[in-house]
Amino acid sequence: MNVIEATDLTKTYKGVPAVDGLTVTIKSDAITGIIGRNGAGKTTLLKMLVGFIKETSGEMNVFSEHPFNSLHVSANSIFIDDHMLFPDALTLGELLKEGERFYTNWDMTFAKTLFDYFSFHPDQHHNQLSKGKKTTFNMIFGLATRSELTIFDEPTTGMDAAVRNDFYRVLLKDYLAHPRTILISSHHLDEFDHLLEDVLLMDEGQQVLHMPMDDLKEYAVSLTGPDAVVGQWLYDKTVLAKKQSAPGMMQAVVKQDFAIEQAERLGMKATPVAASDVCIYLTAKTKGGIDDVL
Ligand SMILES: Nc1ncnc2c1ncn2[C@@H]1O[C@H](COP(=O)(O)OP(=O)(O)OP(=O)(O)O)[C@@H](O)[C@H]1O
Structure with missing residues (x-):
């Protein structure tokens, strides 16, 4: 079943598209x-999906409803980012109690276990926490809601490496125990691709691709070999990137829609390309790198 269906979804700010005809x-x-x-x-x-902002055009359904101003969508979804606002007057302990009051699936035992593990104190206030502690509290709050649609926007901003690892482990364990629809936005696919x-x-x-992670891992392959051999091989292939790897040698990253053994038989060395690198290649700008402008 699909929780989210969007067709030709567009959001513009002063005529400039931020989301541009997305169908997903x-x-x-x-x-x-x-x-x-x-x-x-x-x-x-993500903000359109939870009804925080309204689309400029196109169609969108979340739980079969248009999310903007939908009570059903707001009661069954949560958007977690590092700008989450909580009332200053309430302590962290009181915020957890409010969470329990509002969210029907709230798990207070789970929330308190994480609250203690990450050394929060019930009398603290959210606006007095450090940046990393704020995002950690937001994560606890977001997971404890057990919302049918749980959205994390750059969830690990400010967290140190140990807390980031804990976050991904907690998220996976909790998801396996309580499967639900979880979206995580990030630039750092390599951190959580598992x-x-x-x-x-x-x-x-716009959408560049939308596919199972397992397929993305096999989306591209890197081929290295003599200039002439690689150059000849590339003429009917989809090339994501290429460079001179050594004098007379070329390295090319290509979409893997052929039998690798064929390339290897011609003397090219094939190596896998990480999913995060595929994303970087597919969204690389053609203007060149920072070294080309400075
Ligand atoms: N409230 C707004 N007013 C005007 N422009 C906006 C507004 N919100 C977003 N934009 C613009 O829309 C585009 C997309 O922004 P958005 O924040 O959705 O991107 P993002 O992928 O989340 O980026 P990042 O990874 O940097 O957070 C950007 O060009 C941004 O400047």
Whole structure:
């Protein structure tokens, strides 16, 4: 079943598209990564899905309802990012109690276990926490809601490496015990690719690809060999990147839609390309790198 269905979805700001004609379906009970470079439109898409902002055009359904102003969508979804606002007057302990009051699936035992593990104190206030502690509390709150649609927008901002590892482990364990639809947006696919079932890669408000993580891992291959051999091989292939790897030798990253043994028989060395690198190649700008402008 699909929790999210969007057709030709567009959001513009002063005529400039942030999300640009996106057609996508997201299936239920899976963890999907929303990946893209800065400004790709990830946050804008996610905020439309939870009804925080309204689309400019196109159609969108979440739990078969239009999410903007939908009580059903807001009661069954949560959007977690590092700007989450909580009332300053309430302590962290009181915030957990409010969570329990509002969210029907709230798990207080789970929330308190994590609260203690990460050394929070019930009398602390959210606005007095450090940046990393704020995102850690937000993560606890978001997971404890057990919302049918749980969205993390850049969830590990400010967390140190140990807390980031803990976050991904907790997320996976909790998801396996309580499957639900989880979206995680990030630039850093390599950090959490082991959690994902599907990946939606965005660029300039549009979908670049949307596929199972396992397929993305095999999407491309790197071939290295003599210039003439690789050059000849590439003429009917989809080339993601190429460079001179040594004098007379070329390295090319190509879409893997051929039998690798064929390339190896011609003397090329084939090596796998990590899913995160595939995303980087597919969204690389053609203007060149920073070294070309400075
Ligand atoms: N409230 C707004 N007013 C005007 N432009 C906006 C607004 N929100 C987003 N944009 C623009 O829309 C585009 C997409 O922004 P968005 O925040 O959705 O991207 P993102 O993929 O989440 O980026 P990042 O990874 O940097 O957080 C950007 O060009 C951004 O400047």
